[in-house]
Amino acid sequence: MQINIPEVVAEVTAAFQRYETALNTNDVKTLDELFWNSPQTLRYGIGEHLYGYQAIADFRKGRDPGSVVGRDLLKVWIVTYGRDFGTANCEFKRHGATKTGRQSHTWMRTPEGWRIVAAHVSLLGDATPMKPA
Template structure:
């Protein structure tokens, strides 16, 4: 399994940026399209524990539009393994937390009939400033 095939990394980067823009604009259609529509999908975040696509969607609909929690990106890492699996990790400054960073992880799978979908996502805060 070949890591970080350049064109696959670029595909994931584009999908990730599309998702990030949709968070800010509250484009629920794009947000929903990003995630695998399955009861097995997970999104564990600061103000949400979404077990399954339906719970994740319900949170998205209820969330107010606006700039969201991200103030500044500190580090973005994309790891692809082969052509059908990827993990994205983002460390960012979160609004209202000073210099304490937060983190975001997404696990992406390319489905033959659906294309790239997030199957698991996690957002959390830190209590100390780690090296990044």
């Protein structure tokens, strides 16, 4: 299996950037489009666990638009595996927030294009204590 085929990395990066734009502008139609329309799709949010495409779409539809806050990306890490699978991870800071957030997406090529099959969003907490060296 080839890792990070340049044209596949470019495709996943473009899909990730499209998602990021839709997220920051609350473009629910595009956000829904970019998730795989399947009962196997998963999204763990900061305050919710969503199993299946319909639960994710219902969450977006029911969310107060005033709760959508823009964010700045601090780091993006995209890796592709072969031609049909990739991950996009990022660290971000929401405007007006103090905590750093983390987001993980698993992307899969489908007949409709690249789609998110699993997503996880969390906020960074306290570091795990380590043993002295």
